[in-house]
Amino acid sequence: MMKFYSKFFDADVGFRTSEQITDAVRTSKNYQQEPVSNARLMNFFKTSKQRSYLVATDQRVYCIVDDNRKSQPVVNWSEPLATFNQNAISFADKSDRTGLVNFGENHKHWLYTKSLFSGTDEFEQQIHALSED
């Protein structure tokens, strides 16, 4: 019974687990058959309906959007790790809670949740940690 009630208060209901998100990499058109078991994951956007992640394998970085109204997460774009690391990351303001991030010239105006990071420096640090591990 408690499990049933807890569903109403659990903010994670309807969202996929980190394992399911890293597994979603396999649905990418650019998936290179690389192993995903050791993929690193970074959540950068979080609302009641959507979550967005960067998932780095040994070869590519994938941007995945998980929408709890959709049946499965969507790979929005991906890029080889080597070129992703050369991208200049820039930020812009959108609202009190949300900011905009450009992952280089090809992936612009992505929303990010400010409260997930202490500042843009931490965001950049996490990206570097993700792609350089």
Next chain:
Amino acid sequence: MNPNLSDRLDRQTMENLLAGLELIFFEMTIVDKENNQNPVLVFAVACSIVGAAAVILDLTFYFLRGRSLLELKHGKSTLVFLVAWSLGALIIGWAGQMAKIFEVSVTAAVTVGFAWPLIFTRYMREKALEETQDEPEQNMEEEK
């Protein structure tokens, strides 16, 4: 604070409260800053009195008709329901005054006293809805 002054203020507040309750319940007058110095306190207490009356009325209805209109399971816990319902009405009445939702009238006090759980859940639901409606949405376009 000087104890005499404190006593005088307490007495003054109590007099204001009783005068306000008389205005609201027996003269059906809207209480405001012009006719009472403590309208928020008057309203909160009026709501809690109506809340207690609501549970007593519900108990009598339960004895007469065998069911509770407020959906309470009467019995040993009725006294707890009475205190809890009354306290809830006091808090919602006070919060409603802070948020300037209600005027200090008998109609508003009766509404809060009888239906504060309904008002509370609806208000919270609307607030949650407002928050989620303003949420920005990420681009869901699939990779090319």
